[in-house]
Amino acid sequence: MTERQAYVVDLPEDESYSGSAKGEPGKSFERIWDAPQGVRHLSSVSHRVVGKRFLVTGFVFFLIAGFLALLVRTQLIVPDNTFLDSETYNQVFTMHGTIMMFLFAIPMLEGFAVHLIPLMVGARDLVFPRLGAFGYYCYLFGGIIVLSSFLFDAAPAGGWFMYVPLSTSTYTQDLSADFWLIGITFAEIASVTAAVEIIAAILCTRAPGMSLAKMPILMWYLLVTAFMIAVGFPPLIIGSILLEAERLLGLPFFEVALGGDPLLWQHLFWLFGHPEVYIIFLPAAGMVATMLPTFVGKPLFGYGFAVAAVVSMGFLSFGLWAHHMFATGLPVMSLTLFSAASTMVAIPTGVQIFCFLATLAEGRPRMSVPMLFILGFLFIFVLGGLTGVMVAAVPFNLQAHDSYFVVAHLHYVLIGGFVFPMFGALYYWMPQFTGRMMSETLGRWVFWLMFIGFNLAFFMMHLTGLRGMPRRIASYPEGLGWDRLNMLSTLGSYILAAGVLLFVFDFFRHRRHGTQAPRNPWGAATLEWLYPPIPPGFNFHAIPEIRSREPLWDQPELMDRPAPEIDGALRPCTDHRRETMGNDPITGAPLQIVRLPHPTWVPLITAFGLALGFGATLASLYWLVAVGFAIALAGFTAWVWEPSDSGVLRDSGLGDLRLPVNVVDPRSHLHFAVVGTMMISAALFASLLFAGLYLWNTQPHWAETTPPAAPLEAGLALGVSIVVFLLGLASHRAAFTAKVTPVIVIDLGLALGSAALGALLFMSIRTVDPYGSAYAAVGWALFAFVAGYLAVAIYWSLVNALRKAVGAVKPGQMLPNLLIATYAKVVAIMGGMTAAAYLLAGGAA
Template sequence: MTDTSASDRPVQGPVLHDEMPEFEAAWATPPGWRILSSVSHRVVGQRFIVTGLVFFLIAGFLALLVRTQLIVPNNTFLDAETYNQVFTMHGTLMMFLFAIPILEGFAVYLLPLMLGARDLIFPRMGAFGYWCYLFGGIIVLSSFLFDAAPDGGWFMYTPLSTSQYTPGLSADFWLIGITFAEIASVTAAVEIIAAVLCTRAPGMSLTRMPIFAWYMLVTAFMIAIGFPPLIIGSILLEIERVAGLPFFDVTAGGDPLLWQHLFWLFGHPEVYIIFLPAAGMVATMLPTFVGKPLFGYGFAVAAVVTMGFISFGLWAHHMFATGLPTISLTLFSAASTMVAIPTGVQIFSFIFTLAQGRPRLTVPMLFILGFLFIFVIGGLTGVMLASVPFNWQAHDSYFVVAHLHYVLIGGMVFPLVGAFYYWSPHFTGRMMSERLGRWAFWLMFTGFHITFFLMHLTGLRGMPRRVATYPEGLGWDRLNLLSTLGSYILAAGVLVFVWDFLRHRMSGPLAPRDPWGAGTLEWLYPPIAPGHNFHAIPRVHSREPLWDQPELLREHAHLAEGVLRGASHGMRETVGCHPVTGEPLQIVRLPKPTWVPLWAAATIAVAAVATLASAYVIAGAALVAMLVCFALWAWEPSQTGETVDTGPEGVLPVNVADRLGHTHIATIGTLLVLAALYGSLLFSVLYLWNVHPDFTTIAGLADPLWAAVAGGLALVLIASSKVAAHKGPRLGLDVPVLLSAVATGAGLFVAMLQIDPRDTAVAATLWVMAGFVGVMLFVMAFWSLFLAVRKLFGQVAPHHRVPDLNRGSFGLATGVMVLIAVVVLLAPHIEGLS
């Protein structure tokens, strides 16, 4: 996938001849190797998609190795150690480096086009996230080069993954690489939240948003809350492996089940994080081929939001066999069953949409029908596994493997391949082959069922997961043989799809404008994508503007009519809207190509690799370089006070400074991620405290006087941050914020000196929690110092309140975190007095 340079196309329409060159130049993609500096959502989205596809093919090859090993009993094709590495890397690549990144790539590419925006609202954040994803994936894959591929499963359960049972670097490659790659997911989540809420076309209220935007908005919030528990769990396990702190060591009050709780707090919402974007693709493509709007739009949106909430209440669905209390099993079983309701609402919405007309059986439509058939079966087996007695029997058997693949391949891969066929004109300007597409579908559909349907029977006959071989005569031989043959058929279908995708870029037929007759805005322009999205951003009046506003499809209408026509002063600009109504509020100035996101990600990659090599001095230096990169990122003059004539919408201010502005909403989204990280640490402390009270020292955990002092200073920090945010950019107001942040951190550190982190798991976790708060306070102090320097050099306009407003929100969150830490530290003393 390559972006077609704007300079390679003729000017479209004589009326626009004078303004098009300036506009095209402002949005042109850098040529040659300098394309690496591009921050365009088109380029970044294509990078995510292509990289995710590569990881998918590698993971698929590993899956074929697994199935080849199991084709006959007592097979010696792979030894047990290699088999463990292969299935671990297969699951790791599929779950962490393919499924979510490629779906986020489609979202990064499509959302601005669907919403009527010229780019994502934070283009550099998207580029930074991609480089983190790429470097993290390379770190994980490079473990093969050092004969240190992880072999503890894609879930990396403790105590198997601790240094006692897994010496060497294999688990470290997994923990550091995956944690690094997760940065991409959470940055993309914050970016998607801000983009969907703040950059929609005029008139596009929340109730007029394309359904895909709703799916991605809910998914982004789920990522922001669901991924931090895994990040915290990975950090705790890596600290235990490197420094010996006893988070999961039973002899010191730790608990291996803490890892499972943290992992599945991420892992079960992840199933729906994978499903929802793919279902959003289906909900977008299906009306196109039926020729009718999506049936029950409001019900579908309510179901998506409901699923987002419920998905966080059933993580122990995967832990029924770990000895949890009976009341817990009952509650989680009920939640696991309840999630079928919003899922069913969406499926019925799709079915009733089909019933409104006679669908055209194109290749994307075939994959949609395949999705409906396969996912419903996977959902039914999911309800079966929600029953505790049945779960106890099927747990860790091939029945669960079959269920997992019916949900993930049926619920994600089939819609994804359909999406490739549907949106390929955007990437290449050409259509993929209907004939090859049908071959790909039927091979994949047939091979899938032969492979995984039979695994239900294999599991019910007692075959456990993750075994490298098995003896004859247990009734598994023929089923495994057929499953392996089916996997080869499935792989053949994937190869046909990949060949078609590669082939069509050169020889596929040219795509006409809106080749499928869709109603959403991404098809407004001809399919050979320019460097920009909209020369003029149209006002919309419905969810299907290309169906309900035919005037938009008149020749050159998409170039001449709309808001913010052309480029003022050669700047990259888009319209910022009210988060609810969609009415224009501001003009958002967007950055041009820059190398800073690549540099910032590279410094973190160096720190990660240096940590693997135990070169901690280099790791520290790399983190300092990272701070420099972020300072360069933020060092730019404020542009408030300027205005732009948008045409039909009148004059709008540039980068408006209030709580509805995009930077403040992104700050709130970032704080949501930080709150989830901190909440995961707090959960860990309370869990260990409750499960192993004998290892908790009731008196003398922390110095109560200094803990109380830190709490008082946190109140000062909150107050000074609020005053600075209210008074605006006055240089003198930064000093109390800076001093209170430093003093609070010092007070908390002194209070913690009485706690030995090697003593118990609770003590170790308290130190990590205090360290997290310390990092927040450091960021607060650095932010205040940096902002003061910017004001000193005139980088912040006298009326520009946004930096102080954002810092005020961050200061409030940091102060609250300190107060929570103080309450936890003082609780044993209060309990001792009572």
Template sequence: MAVTDPETRTPYGGARKGEPGKTFDEIWQQPRGLRYWSAVSHQAVGKRFIVTGFCFFLIAGVLALLVRTQLIVPGNTFLDSETYNQVFTMHGTLMMFLFAIPILGGFAVYLIPMMLGARDLIFPRLGAFGYWCYLFGGIILMSSFLFDAAPDGGWFMYTPLSSNEYSPGAGPDFWLIGITFAEIASVATAVELIAAILCARAPGMSLTKMPIFAWYILIFAFMIAVGFPPLIIGSILLEAQRLLGLPFYDAALGGDPLLWQHLFWLFGHPEVYIIFLPAAGMVATMLPTFVGKPLFGYGFVVAAVISMGFISFGLWAHHMFATGLPILSLTLFSAASTMVAVPTGVQIFSFIATLAEARPRLTVPMHFILGFLFIFVLGGLTGVMLASVPFNLQAHDSYFVVAHLHYVLIGGMVFPLFGAFYYWAPLFTGRMMSEVLGRWVFWLMFTGFNLTFLLMHLTGMRGMPRRIATYPEGIGWDRLNLLSTLGSYILAAGVLLFVVDFIRHRRVGPHAGRNPWGAATLEWLYPLPNPNFNFHAIPAVRSREPLWDQPELTDRRAERIDGVLRGTADSRRETISCDPITGEPIQIARLPHPTWTPFFAALGLAVAFGALLASFYWISLAGLCFSVLVFLLWAWEPSDAGVLRPDGMGRTLPVDLADRRSHTHVVVVGLLLVLFALHASLIFGGLYLWNVVPDFAELTVRPLGLPLILAAGAALAMAVAGTVARRWALSERIGASGAMSGLTALLAAGTTAALGWAILPVSPFDTALGAVIWATVTFVAVLSAAAVLWGLFNLARDLTGATRPGQARHAFNLATYAKGLAAMALATAGLLLAFALTGGA
């Protein structure tokens, strides 16, 4: 039953008397039954990420118990070696790829709009699409058990062990295809979060007034956008080698297995900080609540988070000290590995200083925060030890590294995550979890964790290598492994008790009421659980702690708080889009209602990826075409762009503005950031092979004059044509803009054709460098195909009258995309020129 607004005498959040349109309850109501899965709101999608991620966590935990049970005594035959390799590979893979980042992304998707004063994420369908990609990728990976083809090459899938020669089965293919699909989901979610944080904040919430959690998630999203592409490219190249025989990592044809390690760890080491940052953001958000004081050193923490984001990309070879890198490289990467401790230390000291400001309330979330500080600091100390090259060479591939990894990741992520579950559970369910059971959960997990992994430091120092299925008796590892295994059972008991507590509290937990913790951020503004629309009126913000510093937000009932969009009757979902820097409203953003398009777009891609496993290439092509068709239908929806609307606070704002500050433009820039990172990964691969394997660097390239001149000219002309289309669209010359969009499409196709002409004499099967060159040009060709579709799409809209005067978004953003594509095409042409001039063309 809807709550009645005492001021308007209409249902809670509804239209004022005499105004047409549905109530907010009706507009934002979640569909039920089977149609629930068509919901695209951030609350529904965030819960799906969290629940699915936790299910993968439980599966990975069971696999970890199998590993520890195998190692409980010497010479154990509980698991054979092949099964053991599959179990530890899937444990690490699920934890790193299908649990840690997706569940943290799920919390971000759920919390960020509430914290920032938005009714939803600015691109809800993109988040829903990301979730379905994540789920289908996980299903593909887990289905390997059904076919007795679970991957067994470790969660890092090193070459050449993952090549056809040493792993002839389908296990690595399941890993590569499933993980690549799941990584696409993470990248899509990251781009959505960047746009949401920059463009969907409450009036007055400038960047300096954002909640600290938003800063952590913003850097987290940027790191995903830059850090995941190297792994995506590396996985695609490895799968192409396995399916097509292209020699990217084949040393006999000029490839190098270490190229995989470089690409993997360009993702893998930043991933540690990608996992740490959202968890630390949770701590930075919860800690002031229980201390009753603002976070100490907010500006220093923001600077430290940004610095960590930059520095973390400069130390990927921290994991490759034993691979024979030059001494100078070892020195530089060792220094970078030590340097990253500085921004980490700034954050830890900020948390400790906040604790020192007042006596904290020792709630269950506070217990997990203190556990995080203890465990993560110990993990950081061993990390500084491993940053030293001489010590690293001694401890490399031993259980010391296993202990360090778990102290950093479980201490730095799992303990804050469980604290976050207890802290934010009332938002999900409207009820409080048990303080008594919560303390039992904490102490079981804390004791079990330290018993399991603290002893592994000693096991590693006594020489036990990791990834072994058994060990002989009497060499000093027996008792340590026995105690570690017992500790893992205690840790698992704590997790099991948490599951019981969470299920139990949904029925019998005490009702939470409004802001049960006395927090300062906007997600606690309304009685719990939060309404589907988050805010009836989006309040203006003057502080980082609005619920502490703005009494007008807490002295009256939530439904009576004044703000933007209050009482503006409409049958569409909408929120405010703001200036990325100042936070001032610049437009009203229309949001989609429940739709199946994200599901079917992801399903088409899942069919395309899955069919590759059975070499059904026509089915794969059909699935890809189906997905492209769904995306085109997704984008064809009618728009109210250009309409002026009152915002409910005396201002008039446009709907869906075409502007460099608009959310649609920001998301295109975010997409280009991902594409630049993908392209740079291919360029890195080519330059690496060119320098490391010089005997295979000679290429036969068509005479350089005409092809590369045509490619460069077409690329520049494409950028100019896109810019002209934008200007004509802004001046409402619809037909002329459509024609220029069509010309942009034609020039994109011409750019690819010219680059293809230049590399025709190069065989992708003869040398690894030739294969990388073909992969780079193919990547540009795929982006060009997208530009062709985009340009023809704009032309079709203009010719059919679907684009009306004042609606310039599609042309505006195509111009930005065309410039980015032109830059990548020119970089590719320059690479070809460099290879040809130095390779004896």
């Protein structure tokens, strides 16, 4: 008998059940899922509310970034222009790139994902609604911090990549770089939280019968993207923290005179920066793969090949970051390997494009507005891919590097690969947001203005780049052959902007005068169109069983009946709680019933506390930093201090099948969330280790002369880390027990072991001067990182023990111990690796 079987056997009945027999849900069910009104709307955690917030906020940032781009192009329209001075020009192009890359592209994709995932996989909401709301507020506050730099005349001017040493305190003495580093790092919390939520939601809350092979193709794209975010964003977060620590505390991570290396920043930045290109492209391509079959009337050709290509691209994208650094003096062997990797990524990209073309060839597509944007995407992105193969060749790259040819290539890939699919997706899914259709006539004008304007603007930049025009210059002299090309580029940007403004006009027009959208207005095959737009707050009265990859085409009973009358899971489970189905991650078989939180202010309060702490750092108000983080800690405590619903059996609505609520199982959504979080943590830790190994390899003199950590304490820390790992194993076993007292002992043991490990690591490194060398500073950074995670382990263990001691957790409700077990094991491994690194560094010295 397995652990789960042994656990499930003795589950009690759910005494709170008050559902009626199979039939229409009552008014109470409708009220349970209603969004709060007025100011209380800010407490809503509904995925559709949060998704709209992401989309609207992201589009506002897009308009701001577009306005800044027009200022750049206006400055370059003629030679020797004085429209902007050099400093203002640097601020404008820096903020344009920063907003587009960090505050527009990724958040817009998160908005589509948050809104669409539950509707497409057959869930009533995302599996972690509060996490989605918390991520949005972090994104909003982070963006406000970045934009507020304009108010303090401290807008960053070092480029959206913030290269050092230009962005160090030596050359940027004001707060401009701090606004960028703190605001963007805070906003990135939204990205990594979204990654955890997307992974858990797609894998663990699909409709009954929806196996991995029957998932909508967009879910594969989003799932791979989420894993890429979990691994790709941590290097930038670590790099930003190291750079801010150098600016704020004087730690010499990038100071050459003390063993640092400015190229370390470039490695950490592009370890994020190049996967981000595909993080932006893949969901957009997934939206194309979803929309295209609708307008062709045929399933996507080569579904399996497309999935394999997406997974392959996810892996390959991490092997070509250094092709942005071909001109930095890398060894020839490195140039060869990264050039080969940059070329190889064209293979899975080509597979996807050919799948799209083959789907087009299978029928006669309807030329609606979304279809026009799909065709525009295919044309522009393929051209961008061709120039990508060109810049992957080292000899050509050395000639084109830092020229406008690279600017043209970047925009052909990003605007062609994301902006055009995004506008097509907005037209396609707009009925889901507003219940109305946008204008076909105005939409065609929008497309052609954007298409003509884009190609006029950016095709000319290929030519200016080949004629030698460098990027990031505020003016240029007359007579170099750039004059007419720049004027045409600027005129094209104005035409492109006119198309965007026409879209904005059409959006506000259609809110009042647009045609009411019927049920499934496009004749699509995917589940989000099962209900007439706009779907009810709960998405599905009953969650239907899925037997096909195109359920609305292949299961006629779904569309033949009014949506509220469709049979499925959880129809009788109206017990005044928000619920959805939990499934086996592989097969889609029903596994559990997931209870979801109601509207709450906790995400907003927690995010505000963090924003206050981050923002107060800019003003050096450290007492206010402490207040902000105290508010955040109180918010997190309220978040986790809630009654446990695990340990009861419920009717599923699927025949006689009875399922546990919030099951204690390694296949559960909570366990996948912790695993995803630990993946992010491991990537953060690996980025720090990479920094230390890079400096050890490039600056061996400083590594050899840095005093070693204390070997005795480091050895003891290694031993204690093994004890903490074993306690994590014990906590895992305790998750399947009904006895409370032994589990409290394990919780207290984890807290004590974590405290001992942190103390020994401190004793190991205490004699090493962090200001003596960059190598020593990385050693202290490793300690600080692990100490932070150990502090969380202590806090979590004590909260778990206290909840059990006061009776908030009853026998059979030990799910938190399964979660902290995974956390404790990973933290023990990181602590052990840190202790081992101290020992090895001491031996090498």
